[in-house]
Amino acid sequence: MIVQHILHVSIASTFWLWQFLGRLHPLVVHFPVALLCVALVLECIGWYRKSSDWRPGITALVWIGVVSAGLAAVLGLVLVNQEEYSGKMVTIHQWSGFATVVLAVGALIALRLNRLAVFRSFLMLTVVGVTLAGHYGALLTHGEDYLTGVLPNGDPGPSPGNKATLAFASTNQPLTDQQLQDLNLEVRSILAHNCYSCHSATKTKGDLRLDSKELLMKGGKHGPILTPGQPDKSELIRRVTLPAGDEEAMPTKGKRLTDKEVALLSFWIEQGAPWPDGAEKSIYRVAALEPRLPVVPAATVDITQPIDRFVSAYFQQHKIAWKGVVDDRTYIRRVYMDVIGLLPSPAEIQTFIADTRPDKREQLVKKLLNQNDAYAQHWLTFWNDALRNDYTGTGYVTGGRFDITTWLYESLKKNKPYNWFVRELISPNKQSAGFIKGIKWRGTINSSQRTEMQAAQNVAQVFLGLNLKCASCHDSFISDWKLDDAYAFANVFSDTTLEINRCDKPTGKMAGRRILFKELGTISVDAPTEKRLRELADFLVQPKDGRLYRTLVNRIWAQVMGRGIIEPVDVMDNVPWSQDLLDWLAYDFVQNGYDLKKLLYAILTSKTYQLPSVGVKDAGLLTSPTFTFDGMVRRRLTAEQFADAVSQAFTPIYQDTSIVDMVPKQIHRAIVFPRAALVKNDPFLTALGRPNRETVSTSRNSQANLLQALELTNGATFNEALKRGAERWKANGATSEAIVTKLYWQSLGRAPSPKELAVARQLVGDKPSTEGLQDLVWAIALHPEFQLIY
Known part of the structure; x- marks a missing residue:
């Protein structure tokens, strides 16, 4: 018993000592910052004056700076391991600190060898490294808004809660179901981004978890953290409003909560801290997977085409009057740009204007869609962006990337049915394999960017309108998708079994193999990769995968109308401005043999497409939940x-x-x-807006x-x-x-x-x-x- 007691005291003392030494890091790191900067200033003065009088002093400063920088780096390592810092900023701070030490040593060696030009270059780079490391160190200590918070438009930081920042908090009316859902989503996002790093399944400091209703209400080892209905008596609010220097202030690291975030938490507790019962997924909207054929609204004398009939019903609901269609000159230029990406010639314009046939616009669209090469050359841009296909760039030098240009051009030229188009990308031949092969980045990369995970992310984004990037690193904060889901899907593309990494740290747990939507089918877990990819392709292109085809028609609509029926186009769980129109377009697309040109023909010949364009001054209005459709959004040429x-x-x-x-x-x-x-x-x-295509790009800014x-x-x-x-x-x-x-x-x-x-x-x-x-x-x-x- 005595021995055990002595060992316990020894371990406790060591732990305290290491913590103490680690916390000397900020003190020590300021020493080389000042000395190395002073050394550079003196060297510049000496070089300008062509004098070596200060050389002994500069040498001494560099020696002390190198030793101090090395000591600061060692203590920084102790601190990061003892205090459990994590995140991208920590990584940048850490590696910039290491780089500073290496550069400082290089400067010292060059000085010892009397290579003054090399010494000055190294010294200048050392000061740059010190500045960068110091900047990120300040952000870690004082928050990401440390510099921007003092600017005229900066965030001044947390202060007493202000309920005026809440749209529905000042009404003093009971919250609707939608408002409760919005409040829950806001609160969950605040907790996820600021608290989960220490209080979740990954790490549970103080026996406190905030990622489920039951555990949040239970509290931690010091008892409950909130009192429903009484934010002023809730430990959670007390902790997040304490001064930054207080040892009980939360969050302990990084950016403090803003006024609005504190106000939201207080208001949420005032409302009784509501939390959705049952599954945690209930706060996020999940769009239906299966296809749906809505009833087409009745036709009128001048509204006969199905697209126009759905839009007419929408206009009636929103009390919007139909406008007259654009003139022939505007229409021919618009449709030329959207089908083949070229200007009509003066002769073509004049001929079209003089044409008296009642169906001349339909005939024009047919003629343009039959110009197969011009059509392929134009739509190649759209698909190059989406499939991150380019002709040069990252990965090509080292053979870690392959283009799909020949396959893509021929597929567009022949108007390959979309189900085969998708099938050949997911279960590829040699010409189409570049898409799921991804980019083999040079050097060490984050585990969420390995080629198998790139394939999972890109397939989900392009074909299903689904963001897996957050869930590739940790459980998503913006959707229901979990880390296990992302790795299981990535494992479908892998020749080996992947180990799950959470925030780039191995968990020791191996990933399973499954498709994202289990309703579509079950992957053969132990089958060869080629067979698994065939199965995945077959499952995804089934007619019952309504999400695949809704995603496609929404993208095409956005391309020619300036705004998708759902926005952003990569978030297909968002609410469409017309669910019936989206569902009908997707269903009709399948019934018409997955024909992209038929889809385009239907849209381009609709009265809806021919309405006058609408200018939008604030691009944010296009993604607003309150967006109201009243015509094609005016677009800038790509x-x-x-x-x-x-x-x-x-x-x-x-x-x-x-x-x-x-x-x-x-x-x-x-x-x-x-x-x-x-x-x-x-x-x-x-x-002019062409992306580098190292990642998927499914829309371009038209501003x-x-x-x-x-x-x-x-x-x-x-x-x-x-x-x-x-x-x-x-x-x-x-x-x-x-x-x-x-x-x-x-x-x-x-x-x-x-x-x-x-x-x-x-x-x-x-x-x-x-x-x-x-x-x-x-x-x-x-x-x-x-x-x-x-």
């Missing part, structure tokens, strides 16, 4: 559409056809000019931005193309009026107004100059009528 439009109207942006050498030779014969969808990414396309403005005003690619175009137009030898008129027709599909013609002639001059023509085509290219799809 990077590829804009480049192709400039190429058509003025001169090819990309002149050298060899830049499409990464595209299969059989595609070359269909290229009139190098389409931007087929070229490697460059600063011009990047500025103008500063980078785009800078590229269109000063970018070399754009301005050199306009200069070439101006020289070509000048060489025609036509009069100023003839050139201006033709430029307007080719770019805007109309003649210039008398005022526009007068201004343009003045700009170009009586005798057209290259500079005047370049200014004119630049002005036209920046005209909203050129840049937007109305």
Whole structure:
């Protein structure tokens, strides 16, 4: 007994000592920061003055700085293990600290060898490392808003709760079921993001868990943490409102709770701390999986097409009046851009306007959909983004990534049925394997980014409108999906059995193998990977997988209408603005043989598509739950559409056809000019919104931005193309009026107004100059009528 007592005291003393030493880390780390920075300043002064008088002092400072930096790094390791810090910021802080030590040692070695140029470079990098490490150390100590919180628009941090921040807290009315659900979701999110790291199944400090109703109400080793109906008597509220320096303040690490978060917790406790009974999943909406065929509303004299009949019922419900359809010139440009991504020629516009057939719009859409190469070249952009297919970039240098361009182009050109399209991506042949193979990143990566998990994430996102990224690291805070679910699905793609990692730490538990929605089928657990993938593909493309086809039709609708029936398009559990329309489109798509062109034809020939476009000043309104549909959202041309439009109207942006050498030779014969969808990414396309495609990208921001403005005003690619175009137009030898008129027709599909013609002639001059023509085509290219799809 005496020996046991002595051992107990010894262990307790050691634990206290290590904690104490660990907490010296912030004190020690400030020492090398100051000394190394001073050494750099003195070195810069000495270099400027061409003097070596301060060399002994600089040497001493560097020596002390190196030793202190190393000591700080060691104590930091002790602190992170004793205090159980975790998270991305800790990792960055830790590795930037290690890098600082290495750079400081490098500076010292270079100084000892009298390699002054190398020494100065290392010393400068050391100070950068110290600054970065210190910055993230401050964020860990004082919260992520440590710098931003003092800015005019920053978050000043927690203070007494303010119920005015709650939309329904000031009404003093009983909460509706929806309001209770919203309140529950807010509270669960606060607890998940701020408390679960220490009080959940993963870690249970103080015997307290906050991730279930029963355990939260039970409290921890010091008793209950809340008193329903009385926030002022609840330990939870007391702890989160204590000053940051108090040893009982919560959270103990990282960012403190904001005013709104404290107010939400207080209001929730006032309401009796309601928590959904039964399954924890009940607070999240989960969309139906099975297909559904709603009854099509009755037709009227002028509303006969099914899409329009659903929209008409929606308009009646929301007291919205039908507007007249757009004119022929607007419609032909809109549908050309949406089907083949090109401008209609002046002759095509004039012919269409003069056509008197009542079904000329339907005939136009059919004609465009039959232009298979042009259709494939345009829609290649959409699918490249979604399937993260590109021609260069991360992974290609090391052979850790493969493109699917040939397979994708031919699939679009032949209008491959969507069920086969999906099947060949999930159970691939050699040409289509790049999608689920993912990117083999160089070096050590987070376990949630291993190729099998990439496959699970990408398949779920692209085909099911489902975010598995949170659940790939820990149980999701924004949905019902658990870490086990993500790993079990990733294991379907794996040749070996995966070990589950939580927040990049091995758990010792091996993952199972199962599909995300068990209603679709059961994977053969021990079958070879190839067989499992065939099973998965067959299960997902079944007609009874309504989610697969709802996701697809929603994406296509969003692409041509500017906003999905559900937004964001990757969150298919959100509420659609018309459930009946979405369900009917998906059901009809399956009945029509999974034909993408038939789906497009139905949408593009509807009266709904032909309504005037609607401008949206605040992009946030598009994802608002209160969004009301009243027509196509006005869109900016994509990077590829804009480049192709400039190429058509003025001169090819990309002149050298060899830049499409990464595209299969059989595609070359269909290229009139190098389409931007087929070229490697460059600063011009990047500025206009083309993503790097290292991750799935299923939507692009249609709002103008500063980078785009800078590229269109000063970018070399754009301005050199306009200069070439101006020289070509000048060489025609036509009069100023003839050139201006033709430029307007080719770019805007109309003649210039008398005022526009007068201004343009003045700009170009009586005798057209290259500079005047370049200014004119630049002005036209920046005209909203050129840049937007109305």
